[in-house]
Amino acid sequence: MLDSYLPILTLIIIALCFSIGSVVFSRLIGEKRMTELKMSPYECGMPPVGSARERFSVKFYIIAMLFIVFDIEVVFMYPWAVMFKRLGLFGFMEMGVFILILLVGYAYVWKKGALEWE
Amino acid sequence: MASLLFYILGFIMLTATLLCITRRNPVHAVIYLVVGFFALALMFYLLGAPLVAAWEVIVYAGAIMVLFLFIIMMLGLAPQELPEGPNWHRWGPLVLLSSSLMACTLLLIFQDPAATEIIGTYYLAPQELGEALFGRYALAVEVVSFQLLFASIGAYMLGRSLPKEDDES
Numbered sequence: 627m628l629d630s631y632l633p634i635l636t637l638i639i640i641a642l643c644f645s646i647g648s649v650v651f652s653r654l655i656g657e658k659r660m661t662e663l664k665m666s667p668y669e670c671g672m673p674p675v676g677s678a679r680e681r682f683s684v685k686f687y688i689i690a691m692l693f694i695v696f697d698i699e700v701v702f703m704y705p706w707a708v709m710f711k712r713l714g715l716f717g718f719m720e721m722g723v724f725i726l727i728l729l730v731g732y733a734y735v736w737k738k739g740a741l742e743w744e
Numbered sequence: 745m746a747s748l749l750f751y752i753l754g755f756i757m758l759t760a761t762l763l764c765i766t767r768r769n770p771v772h773a774v775i776y777l778v779v780g781f782f783a784l785a786l787m788f789y790l791l792g793a794p795l796v797a798a799w800e801v802i803v804y805a806g807a808i809m810v811l812f813l814f815i816i817m818m819l820g821l822a823p824q825e826l827p828e829g830p831n832w833h834r835w836g837p838l839v840l841l842s843s844s845l846m847a848c849t850l851l852l853i854f855q856d857p858a859a860t861e862i863i864g865t866y867y868l869a870p871q872e873l874g875e876a877l878f879g880r881y882a883l884a885v886e887v888v889s890f891q892l893l894f895a896s897i898g899a900y901m902l903g904r905s906l907p908k909e910d911d912e913s
Contacts, residue, residue, distance in 0.1 A: 628853075628854070628857045630857050630858060631853065631857060681817070681818060681819075681820035682817035682818065684903050684905075685903070686814065686817065687814060687818075687899070687902075687903045688899055688900055688903040688904075690810045690811070690813075690814050691895070691896070691899030691903070692896055692899065693807065693810060694807040694808075694810060694811070694895075695892045695895050695896045695899070697802065697803065697806060697807040698803065698807070698888075698892055699889075699892060700802075701799055701802055701803055702877075702885060702888070704795065704798065704799075704870065704874075705795060705870050705871075705873045705874030705877050705878070706874055706877075706878055707874075708870045708871050708874050709871050709874035709875055709878065712871075712875065713874070713875070713878050713879070716878075716882075717878045720878055720882055720885065720886070721878075723886060723889070724885060724886060724888075724889045725889075727886070727889040727890060727892075727893050728889055728892055728893060728896070730893060731892070731893040731896035731897050732896065734896075734897060734900070735896060735897070735900045738900060738904070740900045740903070740904065
């Protein structure tokens with residue numbers, strides 16, 4: 627009965643292979659030129675040393691809110707995807723319109739430069 | 745089995761939420777809140793709504809949590825020195841709650857992989873929900889899409905950096 631979990635196991639294995647593989651292969655194949663900046667500890671969007679209890683830039687806010695919006699979009703795709711064949715062309719068009727409306731917003735904020743960090 | 749798990753999950757959820765609202769440290773509170781969300785997700789699963797359980801994890805533990813984190817990031821918390829001495833009473837309850845939650849999840853997966861034993865009266869398959877959502881309630885789904893459009897533009901308008909005044913002169 628556990629074989630209903632087989633796709634999840636497959637996904638976990640693929641994810642593991644991809645994440646380990648991309649690190650290993652970029653180390654094997656990639657060019658290695660050490661610079662001071664490259665070898666310093668990395669932390670997303672901020673200097674890594676110092677107190678973590680500071681107020682953060684509002685730029686994180688837009689990215690976070692856009693993440694939530696597109697997360698909700700993906701949430702609607704799960705029940706659609708499991709019924710893809712049964713829903714047929716109507717369901718396909720419907721999801722197309724759904725994504726198109728959201729793409730308008732995406733194109734707008736992109737055009738406005740909200741996704742650029744500087 | 746299922747009803748026993750229900751009470752265990754209820755206990756985990758209530759304890760985590762209680763700890764969440766009594767913590768002084770907002771980061772600790774958020775972590776307890778996540779544990780509560782996960783317990784709630786398992787409860788939805790037990791009640792026969794696996795898709796709602798998945799949404800609980802994706803939307804609440806994933807996306808709504810970002811909002812809480814963002815509030816903490818904006819709060820500008822006062823610097824706090826690390827406490828001296830043993831601090832097991834800080835992480836102990838969390839480890840206990842989350843490991844029992846993990847045990848419950850594994851038990852559910854291995855005991856009843858097909859989710860046949862539920863405590864709800866009706867098992868809502870994701871397929872059925874998809875059929876209703878994209879059939880009868882098709883218009884509502886498109887309205888949701890517009891709402892998300894407003895949300896993304898609204899977020900941009902609130903968070904955009906205004907052009908500096910002296911640039912115009």
